[in-house]
Amino acid sequence: MATEPLEQFLGPMLVKGSLYYLQTYRGNVVGGTDTGDKNATDVESTFEFLTKFASEATEIVPRLAGVKLMRQWAGYYVVSPDAHPVLGPIDEVPGFFQANGYSGHGFMMGPIVGRLLAEYVADGKPSIDIEHYNFRRFARGELLVEKAVIG
Numbered sequence: 037m038a039t040e041p042l043e044q045f046l047g048p049m050l051v052k053g054s055l056y057y058l059q060t061y062r063g064n065v066v067g068g069t070d071t072g073d074k075n076a077t078d079v080e081s082t083f084e085f086l087t088k089f090a091s092e093a094t095e096i097v098p099r100l101a102g103v104k105l106m107r108q109w110a111g112y113y114v115v116s117p118d119a120h121p122v123l124g125p126i127d128e129v130p131g132f133f134q135a136n137g138y139s140g141h142g143f144m145m146g147p148i149v150g151r152l153l154a155e156y157v158a159d160g161k162p163s164i165d166i167e168h169y170n171f172r173r174f175a176r177g178e179l180l181v182e183k184a185v186i187g
Contacts, residue, residue, distance in 0.1 A: 037105060038065070038106050038108075052092070055068075055069040055093065069085070069088055069092055081108040085108065085110070116139060120137070120139065121139070124167065124169060126171070135149050151163075168180065
């Protein structure tokens with residue numbers, strides 16, 4: 037969700053539970069929250085989201101009450117069981133590599149994952165060990181601990 041442009045007043049990103057928002061250099065407040073809807077096929081913008089976000093955001097920063105909301109969007113949010121990506125080859129399907137389940141970290145991790153998987157495909161081994169991100173960790177019960185999932 038994004039608001040109308042406002043005079044700069046927020047510093048760093050604010051986070052409380054699943055709520056997060058920040059102010060862009062153009063003045064818009066941009067953020068999101070979790071509505072608890074786990075329907076993977078529902079990517080519609082909803083009034084439920086807007087009211088939940090507005091309520092949570094104004095509880096922290098009352099100044100946001102009455103600010104115009106300019107747009108809202110929704111999309112898929114793929115979450116692995118441990119909130120870490122699933123990376124690497126699938127031995128049972130030669131030539132098939134996975135890079136999914138980023139749990140909201142895709143844009144941040146995309147460049148390095150692209151490089152490492154390209155190295156894996158071209159050289160047979162990435163320059164940084166990514167085995168602990170392989171899907172087999174779930175069967176072994178070796179879930180990775182995520183300390184900073186937002187959203």
